[in-house]
Amino acid sequence: MPDVIVIGCGGGGPVMAKELAGQGLDVLVIEGGPRFADSEADFSRLENDANNPINGYLRVGPASRDRPAYPRSLRQDGFVWQVSGVGGTTLHYYGNCPRASEGVFSGYDGADADLYDTDHLFPFTFEELRPYYEWVEATLPVQTAAMGTKEATFFKGCEGIGLPHNTSKDVSQASFRAQQNSILQPQGTAGKAKDPVYPDAQGCTFCGHCFQGCSMPRGAPRNLKAKRSTDNSYVPMMLTADAWASGGKPATLITDAFVQRIHAERRGGSVVATGVTFVDGKGARQRVDAEVVVLAGGAVESPRLYLSSRLPNDNGWAGRGFTDHHLDWIFGVFDEDTGNSKGASSSARADFPGYGGLENGGLPPALQAFSMTFSDSGTVGGRGSASPATKAGADTLGRVVGRDLIEALSDVNRILNVLVLTDDDVEFQNRVSLERLALPDANGAIPRVEVNHRRRSKRTLRNREFLAGRAVALLRAAGAKSVHRVDWPPLMLHTHSSMRMGTSARTSMCDQWGHSRGVDGLYIADNSVLANGLGGANPTLTTQSVATRTAEHIATTRFGRDPWVRSSAPVSSIDDRVTEAVLARGL
């Protein structure tokens, strides 16, 4: 019987597992998807082979691609972009690691305090989380992004609209900056050689394939691959905890094993988590019990499992309050080279406290075509749509067709994309629930994801319009000869707060320790536990920092360990002890 079971091995689960394994606890991690043990062979980097939601290697589904993907039910056109497997959705991610806006935490009294979703703040202060941010930043590690032509073009636009340059990790005014990202900076021949091979090449090789899974540089030990998706960072650490932590004990990882139920029993006046039942890829069912259960299945699957396990939902907030940054996509077409498809995919950003942010998003051709033709406003030039989005100063609004489409796609390296990251409100109406009107999949009732896209709160809609206007102006100032607003339908790349922690027991599922208010011994350690949309900041760094804080709380309060984050130095995932253990154990 393990001390702790962690459900899900994506962005948050391995952080919890690594921290607890470092404290010598017996940790079992159960992941529903495959493990890409040989990333150079497993990641072909061909766009359809990787990203096809039905049978791509990065999809939501079981390990065997011959078996069907797991469906989601959506209320309107849209797509939930997540990945099953060791690394979870960080296999896709761009590694951007901004800290959340200070205004989304309790105790913030800056001049812009009223601009945020003040009804749904984090139940602790930014300063309380700072040491955990620093710990995760050192562990991944987070570095200033290596940049190229597309970032230079983005910065030119930022300067052109009068934004100042920010050189800090914290944001106090509207400004632009290089991303802080978890992609190792290029060294040696990386980015220069045609076939960059370790150790001559180290860090990011500028291959441009962040989206398809990072396996570069060729020949590098797994923990020294450039992108710090958790398969390359926290997972090697959790599996080698005895090598880098005194008294550490490697976690056990089971893959292609889907947890179908969290068990709980009534003890005295409380409901207490006791264990889980999972089904492996061959259909075998197994129950495992533990003192603590950590749910880290992501913002869709965590509420789904909680609800299908029929755990207490007294305030009705299980699955509610889902936030997604109400994303939008604006692109400009240039005469000159923008380097859109090259390098780390998104290395520059602009922040607008209280409104959200903008970042460049470099894409290879198929994803580029998808991103500019996926619209909630219909086809450019078509009849009016019900979307509240305006042109915001762009030349077109909607799905680009005809001459504009041909011209743009004739050379992806003359496009610059800007992703709009809205600081969106927590709203009761936006939620994950169990779909009763569709057939179940192999794991029971499928998740229904409802985002009332066109009727978001006034503040959310205002923020998105404001940011779209800034993005259009930025692209014009950068020299774009035409600018197009796509007005994405819900394209859920950033998904959060569906099992949120909060200041009020009436509107949150967890307390400030990620501890379920309804089930003792059940903790949440993925994006779903986030209290809100973070002010528009990409979520993973904050999820990982909150998970670290929760791990320390579990170890100290349940297993008698001493706190360690403020009293010891973090070990980096690229530390020689990790590398040696990874090589010796063939991980």
Ligand SMILES: Cc1cc2nc3c(=O)[nH]c(=O)nc-3n(C[C@H](O)[C@H](O)[C@H](O)COP(=O)(O)OP(=O)(O)OC[C@H]3O[C@@H](n4cnc5c(N)ncnc54)[C@H](O)[C@@H]3O)c2cc1C
């Ligand atoms: C294209 C793209 C780019 C992105 N770029 C960035 C970025 O630059 N910066 C950033 O911060 N974020 C980025 N994100 C978002 C980032 O990937 C997520 O924030 C992060 O992966 C969320 O972590 P998670 O643990 O909540 O969920 P996930 O990473 O989705 O992990 C959940 C895991 O749990 C498993 N699981 C679920 N249910 C069960 C079950 N019942 N039993 C067993 N296993 C289960 C799943 O298979 C999955 O592996 C990006 C996302 C996309 C799609």
